[in-house]
Amino acid sequence: MKERIATNLKKVLADLPEGVRLVAVSKFHPVEELREAYDAGQRIFGESQVQELQRKVAAMPSDVEWHFIGHLQTNKVKYLAPYVSMIHAVDSLKLLREIDRQAAKNDRVIDVLLELHIAEEETKYGFSPSDCRELLASGEWRELRHVRICGLMMMATYTDDTKQIRLEMEQAQSLFHELKANYFAEEPSFCERSWGMSHDYRIALETGATLVRIGTTIFGERVY
Numbered sequence: 001m002k003e004r005i006a007t008n009l010k011k012v013l014a015d016l017p018e019g020v021r022l023v024a025v026s027k028f029h030p031v032e033e034l035r036e037a038y039d040a041g042q043r044i045f046g047e048s049q050v051q052e053l054q055r056k057v058a059a060m061p062s063d064v065e066w067h068f069i070g071h072l073q074t075n076k077v078k079y080l081a082p083y084v085s086m087i088h089a090v091d092s093l094k095l096l097r098e099i100d101r102q103a104a105k106n107d108r109v110i111d112v113l114l115e116l117h118i119a120e121e122e123t124k125y126g127f128s129p130s131d132c133r134e135l136l137a138s139g140e141w142r143e144l145r146h147v148r149i150c151g152l153m154m155m156a157t158y159t160d161d162t163k164q165i166r167l168e169m170e171q172a173q174s175l176f177h178e179l180k181a182n183y184f185a186e187e188p189s190f191c192e193r194s195w196g197m198s199h200d201y202r203i204a205l206e207t208g209a210t211l212v213r214i215g216t217t218i219f220g221e222r223v224y
């Protein structure tokens, strides 16, 4: 039992090509389990709830890179701003502005990804490809000196249909390249594609992912 997480972690890492980073999604798992992954060498952890994250930050070593992967309300940005390494799911200009404001207060530049909504599932969150183009075309983001847009994040439809998953990830990849060419050609930091979870990360690796967010395969089922 004790070595379970370390073993799972090593298996996942062995699947990842050079240049792809693993976000170990530890939401709903106790700190002892994060510690086990940490002791096995993992440094990037993904969480999706602010309070839970706060508690874990206090309990874990300071060289952990915390990625916030869930939906983030603007009124909670202030809690993350002092330490968060990357915010994956920026889904509005309002949120982007607030991250900029709170990052400025902390004298930091915070790395963010724009969340794309391509999946068929009804969700309130994420930019459609056209909204995403519009946001960048509007240009206001250029004035936000304390956020750095590093790429795109998406979640494919939750389905067994691997063709559909692949299609959605390919759409995300193609939008990434379009935006890169149109707005970030001179910005090496715009390079991240965050897609792929436990059930679909192998497809993600074939469709350009640079950050995979994997929870269940490493830590086991979550108990909510």
Ligand SMILES: *Cc1c(COP(=O)(O)O)cnc(C)c1O
Binding pocket: 025, 027, 048, 069, 070, 155, 197, 198, 199, 213, 214, 215, 216, 217
């Ligand atoms: C929970 C979560 C994951 C991890 O999902 P698993 O299926 O456990 O690998 C990845 N991304 C996001 C945005 C999540 O909320």
